Amino acid sequence: MGSQTGLVLGYNGAHPFSKVNISDRASVQELLRTLLDPLEPFFSPLKARVKCPGATAVRFDQTASEVEGICRPLWGLACLLDGGGEYHGIKWWIEGIKSGTNPESPEFWGYPRDNDQRMVEMCPLGYALAVAPEIWQSFNEKEKKNVELWLGNSINEKNMPNTNWLWFRVFANLGLKKNGGRFSQERLDSDIEHLNTFYRGEGWSNDGPVGIHQMDYYSSSFAIHFLQLLYAKLAGEDEPERAAEFKKRARVVALDLVHYYDKEGRALPFGRSVGYRFAMVSFWGALAYAGVELPAPLTWGMVKGIVLRNLRWWQRQPDIWSPSGTLTIGYSYPNMYMAENYNSPGSPYWACLAFICLAVPASHPFWTSEEEYHGDIIPKVKGLKHPGHIMSNLGGHCMLLSSGQACSYPMKGTHAKYGAFAYSSAYAYSVPPGLLTLEQYALASQLGLSDDGGEYWKTRRLSEYAALEHRPSTDSAAGSTPVLVSVWKPFPDVTIRTTLIPPNTETPNWHLRAHRIKNAGARTLKTADGAFAICNARTLDGRYLDLYDAAKSEGTRPRIIGNYDLATPEGALEPQDQEAAKVAQGEGRERAAMLVNADPNSNLVESRTVIPTLQGTIREGETVWYVSAIYAKPSSEGVAKESYLDGWDKIPEIPTWLKEEIST
Template identity: 75%
Template structure:
């Protein structure tokens, strides 16, 4: 195995250094039981040691990136977010050599007269977020409170309770953070506000939409991503049910009931390899995406049939094992980076500090579950043996599928409550895949920078600037024979009206889903309709993919051109022949116009878009098979395409389904024919 060096720093600490061929200890631990997951957490926490401040109140993780809040708050994130993992470890009876670091840090950080005081929060302050893991830690790990003097406990009371209860907070999942600040103090017999705690929970209940699902915000916002499940709402509801259930049995029972119902939906977001489907914001929290499942066990939820504890354990451990294979997520010093499968600032939000990724420690809630619980004693099982391969989810307006080698969701209607960076890609794309992730724009000039994976883009200036779906009105409908369909209405420009139909794969064509657009153009526009993005590195030497070679089972068709190369005939194909890319690393993706397409005066053409590097979450270099077209002013067209995806498998089978086209359902053919006449 590769060797690791641990030089001594000028603070006297030792730190991990990952070299050219080094492996992070996190990746070397065979996961099978509770002890191995404890070791996994310790491998995550150890590299933080050199980055503590002298009094331990702050952690300055590598990476001098700025966020929308101040540097002190960024470093408070650095120390508080790992508390999720440490507190779970201690709550389950585990031990960690660095526990005293956090006790010392809490002491120094809450001392208003000390040099490393965290500062009292202002309205809507990021410090409020970090009060949540601190409150949880106080609630479940008494050793932290016991390590403080009476005066130091009063400082914690003042910083954690009084300050947050007097300030304004965003009308979102943040309200749960104030609940846990108060709950932690309550558990330790300290001063807290029961009235504020109750009022916040009652307001948070207004976010509930039914069938187990809560929205991340009030009416007028449709945002149901991982914050609705593992990052915040469901996760914290379950922790509350466990910690406050004896005093508040009615709410605890309701929260457990919601989780029971939601579990049968949320199981569809995790594939057999352990990958989750990246969707929405904050996916840089990585393995936090699986924390809901450990929280079910922690809160003593009775699982809904047909799920078993072996299946829940399998979801969690397979997910952690998959992250163990993602060797590029670490900084050279062994800390988590901002990004997904590799460091990537383009996909980050303006609140992602270098310490932000440690919200991933939510995944270790399973360590607070007793070793005698069936979560730990059951053998791992595969939940896909008992749940349907296609399911429509009413509230998030997702159609989930697990056919053709990956989990995928089709989505319409969701949007972030504010226009964050890349919001159109994080919520407005048509499809999201556990194998291919999603792509965000690293720039805003030309198609290569927009990286329109699973998006339809419009340009009215010759291709310099592009607009895609961000906000839409949508319906989820059930049609006879074909099943669920998502229909959305949206306008990239005030005089360009689009209706998009999304249909999931079917058993007979498992590697295809169907995307149909009816477009009425009040101005002339260029269009670009992208498939999934795929790794643009050939297996032999990592260079860009060549034209497809049947002998090596790798390459693109038509030819992939460099971003600044003049176009050639080899780089363009008729839309009905389509475009595809095959990578021995990642499988095959493609897009092809189906026979039912009704273009205007110009047919679409198939091309390969050489996306700018670092646009995709999963692969740093990608290409996107794309159909490009022109719609003249006053024209109405029907673009009808099949999108092909077959993740990595036997190389000779990558294109087995490419020539077996999906069938457009009769009801949609009738709509197209009627409208075209």
């Protein structure tokens, strides 16, 4: 391709990324090059900045946004160089680092202030300096001093958020230390000692101090575990005890994290920053890089399979690219609704963490083993105490039931990213494109309550109580089953106790959600209980789904309708569907089934969706129980359309222990 003009992906265009036959180390090297090449036209004249297509603003300045653009791809480039690979464009980054750290250059990056985004980008730069000596060696003495001042002195003197960010300062210092540059060992040690206070046990670290419960991909692949393993590799000879501890944590948590990836290659979206896409599998390459001994029953073939299957899945997502071939903000397609206020056009290149596997020697069993699938040897259902999750690998997808997590600061769609009841590798999660009526709230796997007739909705965000508990199992293969219990208040005078019950081997496509709702207020509440969002496009031509057609094994039932308009002709149920649309609610009352035609671009993986929803009403002073059974069977290779409803008639029984709780 002509790199000076970049790619132009038109109607029939295909990104080179999608054309690589991923099979071995050389093919993954080539995959990375297809990611780096399209950046060339967007380098500034002195190469210090990369202005990726898109004029979206972020909470930090434009220069910092363009520093992201040059530094984040360094994750991939440095891993490539560390593993002995080559890239023709390394000179762009070398010249850019020289210009960016030179205070006399018109493209100087600027010294960071307190809590500055530049601190984040110091991490990939520090790693690159540590593992690719040709970069440091290309600098003259003055240029080395400039890098020392920008990378070391400036960050060591500033305040940083009390989160995973502290690891970024560790790597800024480590990069200088590895090259004999001026750094602060005192700051490096104090940061790691403080980061160790985030550790909660059994391999899990929280993304912050006591009082915060946030264990998403930052606790594993995006930052904490990933950087612990890189540190163990790079500093292990000098600090064997610290390195051994980091490897030990990784060995333990690997048996939990393996539940987040399915047979199709999909990772399970949960929490913030999932726009970093294939970075979700970086933990697994870091295990090999750091020389960790895998815990049984995991094998290197399984680890390799997780990484390569995920990269192949992203190859099948053609809409993640801009027309010029750069990564966009979004997940399976460009999507600003899901973006955080710190996602600039250059932010998605944190995805390059996934290429840590390229720094793993070709002789390592990560590369020499045959790919294997892990799902057949791990528990089908497992409770994770520290993150407050129950993981399920039943029913054709990975599913996560969640309780209790919440972001520690205001975030767009935080209730959807952390507070939903269920997250799926197949159905992902949905975020609200707006804040008026159910179509905009897009309450996938959430219970919403409205006290104004259905305009504004409150859902679970913060829980007063959240715990992994155990109950007698209805599964003949198990003695007890994990359940998640949370207590939350959508309004000050409304208390909800939610119990989430995972699937079992007898009804693998179903899970249960039970809600005890006490409305102590003097107002009537509308309720909307949403299942997973499903693709709203028919196979024939992509138009919205029609009513269910058994001959085609496609469609919806009841009709696709809007917000509380069951009384309209469009919302009227067919006679044969009226009874099926009613679900026992307690005290002889019923909820009605509906399909919320969610606003476009609310779901991460499908741009057009509907959300099966049960709607009800709770009168003032009432206490009611809702028990919902959610059925989900995603499409996948080898699953015929005719089998989608095979488990539909086998509805799970309400467990005896839950009946007893309801009756008391």
